[in-house]
Amino acid sequence: MASQTTHGATGGPTTTKDNVLETGASLTQSFQPLKAICAHLNAFHVYASDPSRSVEANHYCTHLSADVRQCLIYDAPTNPARLIGVEYMITPRLYEILDLEERKLWHSHDFEVRSGMLIMPNSSLPAAAWELSETEEMKEVVGLYGKTYHFWQVDRGDTLPLGKPELMMSFTEGSQVPWEKVKDRDERFDVSTEGKMKARRGIERVRVSEDADGCWKK
Amino acid sequence: YLNGFHFLSGNTSVELSANHYCTILSNDFLQCTVYNTATTPKHLVGIEYIISPALFETLDLQERQLWHSHSYEVTSGFLIEPGMPSTIDHTIMEILVGTYGKTAHTWRYDAKDLPVPIGVPELVMGYTSDSQITPEFVTARDKLFGTNTTAIKESRKDICAPEVIEGADSWK
Numbered sequence: 001m002a003s004q005t006t007h008g009a010t011g012g013p014t015t016t017k018d019n020v021l022e023t024g025a026s027l028t029q030s031f032q033p034l035k036a037i038c039a040h041l042n043a044f045h046v047y048a049s050d051p052s053r054s055v056e057a058n059h060y061c062t063h064l065s066a067d068v069r070q071c072l073i074y075d076a077p078t079n080p081a082r083l084i085g086v087e088y089m090i091t092p093r094l095y096e097i098l099d100l101e102e103r104k105l106w107h108s109h110d111f112e113v114r115s116g117m118l119i120m121p122n123s124s125l126p127a128a129a130w131e132l133s134e135t136e137e138m139k140e141v142v143g144l145y146g147k148t149y150h151f152w153q154v155d156r157g158d159t160l161p162l163g164k165p166e167l168m169m170s171f172t173e174g175s176q177v178p179w180e181k182v183k184d185r186d187e188r189f190d191v192s193t194e195g196k197m198k199a200r201r202g203i204e205r206v207r208v209s210e211d212a213d214g215c216w217k218k
Numbered sequence: 219y220l221n222g223f224h225f226l227s228g229n230t231s232v233e234l235s236a237n238h239y240c241t242i243l244s245n246d247f248l249q250c251t252v253y254n255t256a257t258t259p260k261h262l263v264g265i266e267y268i269i270s271p272a273l274f275e276t277l278d279l280q281e282r283q284l285w286h287s288h289s290y291e292v293t294s295g296f297l298i299e300p301g302m303p304s305t306i307d308h309t310i311m312e313i314l315v316g317t318y319g320k321t322a323h324t325w326r327y328d329a330k331d332l333p334v335p336i337g338v339p340e341l342v343m344g345y346t347s348d349s350q351i352t353p354e355f356v357t358a359r360d361k362l363f364g365t366n367t368t369a370i371k372e373s374r375k376d377i378c379a380p381e382v383i384e385g386a387d388s389w390k
Contacts, residue, residue, distance in 0.1 A: 011246025011273060036259065062259070068333060070262040072251055083241070083249040083265060086324045088335050102336045149324050149339050151265055160247075161267050162281055165322050165339040 009082065010159040036062045039137070040077065042189065043118040044181065045085075045148055045168040048215040054178060055155045055168075056185055057148075059087055067091040069144075075154050077121060084161075085150035085168065095145045095209065103211035106145040107169040110206050113142040115174065116196030117182060121189050135199050143206040146170065169215045172208075176216070219299060234327055234342075235359050238266055246270035252321065254330060255362065261330070264323035264342065274318040274383055282385025285318045286343040289379040295371035296345060296356070300363050304373065316380045319344060343389050346382075 041059040058081070061071035073085035095106065112118040120137060122130045148168040152161035171177050182193055219239050237260070240250035248268040253260040274285065291297040292315040299307050321342040325335035345351055356367050 009243035009247035009249075011244030011270065013245060014242055015245055062262075064259055064261065065333070072262070080241070080243055082243070083251065086262060086265060088262075088324070090334055094334055098334065098336065105338070147335070149322070151267070151320075151322060160269070160273065160277075161320065162277075164284070165324075167338075 009080075037072075038062060040121055041071070041118060041141075042077070042121050042185065043112050044171065044177075044185075045073075045150065046171065046176075046215065047150075048167040048169050051169070051176065051215050053155055054171075054181065055084070055150065056181070057085070057087075057168075061087075061089070067094050073148070073150070075152075082152055082154060084152040084154060085148060087146050087148040087168075089141075089144040089146045092143055092145070092206075092209075095212075100211055103209060104214045105167060106147045106212050108172065108206075108208040108212050109141055109144050109146060109170065110208050111172045112170050113138045114197065114200055114203055114205065115171075115177075116193040116198075116200060117171065117177070119189065119191055119193075119196060121191070123190070127191075131196070131199055134196075135203075138200055139203055142203055145209075145212055169213060172213050172216055219301070234263075234323075234330075235355075235362070236263065240266075240268070246273045248317075252323070254325070257330070261325050261335075263325040263330075263335075264321060264339070266319050266321040266342075268314070268317045268319045271316050271318070271380065271383060274386070277385070279385050282383075283388035284341060285320045285386050286389075287346065287382040287386045288314050288317050288319060288344060289382055290346045291344045293371070293374055293377060293379050294345070294348070295367040295369075295374060296351070298363065298365055298367070298370060300365070308373065308377075311374060312377055315377050318383075318386055343387065346387055346390065 037060045039061045041061065043057055044054045045057045047053045056075070058074045058077045059071040061069050063069050067090055069089040071087040072083060073087055074081040075084050095103065109118065118141065120134045149165040150168050151165050152158060153163065153166065186193055219237065235255045237253045237255050238250040240248045242248055246269055250266040250268065251262060252264045252266055254263045274282065288297065292311045297314065299310065322339040323342050324339050326337045326340050329336045360367055
């Protein structure tokens with residue numbers, strides 16, 4: 001578990017040469033797709049192959065269209081942080097045209113949103129003001145389906161991204177959740193999952209397709 | 219920010235021009251987000267991790283099968299850094315030439331024209347010789363970026379391509 005907090009990578013410290021190269025690049029190159037990132041979400045993913053294992057995931061997302069978002073997933077909201085996976089999110093409208101085998105790879109966000117577990121960290125604005133915006137955004141996210149793959153199993157202490165990509169899913173009910181991990185996350189981000197659950201009481205439960213969230217249905 | 223060519227493990231005829239945006243995490247490790255240049259807005263198609271020969275040697279043989287070498291991509295001029303001044307580019311290429319990459323596309327090549335990334339991630343490899351890529355593909359890339367791959371190859375003649383360590387490029 002110690003490596004879950006290091007957020008860096010195996011190897012020697014970055015050298016002056018590395019730093020000069022990075023500076024040269026950032027001054028002369030265009031990093032357009034990365035500038036399109038417009039949201040930071042924090043939640044937990046579970047391994048579809050072993051739902052007893054879960055990992056905290058910091059998502060940095062972009063809208064590709066009104067129906068599709070793409071997110072980079074890091075193990076921490078810091079610099080440095082390890083890039084551990086990718087998530088795509090789509091509206092029910094698009095999910096419904098997928099065939100059954102494809103639908104099984106996707107997970108719902110209804111529980112994550114209404115339980116308060118999915119948050120949008122923000123330390124610059126006053127909490128109450130930010131929470132209003134966050135709740136509005138959650139009304140959009142609650143109905144989305146996500147497809148997530150992780151490449152770096154930081155929760156088992158891997159210091160490198162080993163093995164094949166792992167399909168990930170989300171929690172769909174309270175009994176599945178390791179609440180002490182959520183509590184730890186709340187402390188670090190200075191938020192209250194329970195408080196957010198209350199703030200989101202007005203968000204109606206969405207109808208989730210029975211083809212999603214397969215890891216809980218075996 | 220680098221642009222290079224990927225092909226699917228086991229199928230050299232499926233070619234994709236990929237933009238990589240990379241971060242240096244340590245002296246031996248880079249992590250990159252990969253985007254498809256042919257889409258607007260650019261689709262996030264996958265992730266590539268790049269490691270030094272020293273780190274590659276710590277991997278067991280089974281893990282090494284998932285990685286590819288960068289030696290040929292650098293010396294051929296296929297791997298470029300759009301916008302980068304040539305002296306800095308040269309220095310970076312001297313480092314990259316000996317590295318190994320592990321790349322997975324989460325937005326599969328066969329789904330590139332679809333609105334949704336369907337399917338499971340595909341493992342991706344890099345080119346290791348001239349005969350594997352179609353010249354038209356390179357020309358099209360050069361046109362898009364205003365580059366001259368032939369000239370770039372010339373300018374890298376002094377970069378020594380180290381021998382590829384056993385286990386990499388397992389598709390061959």
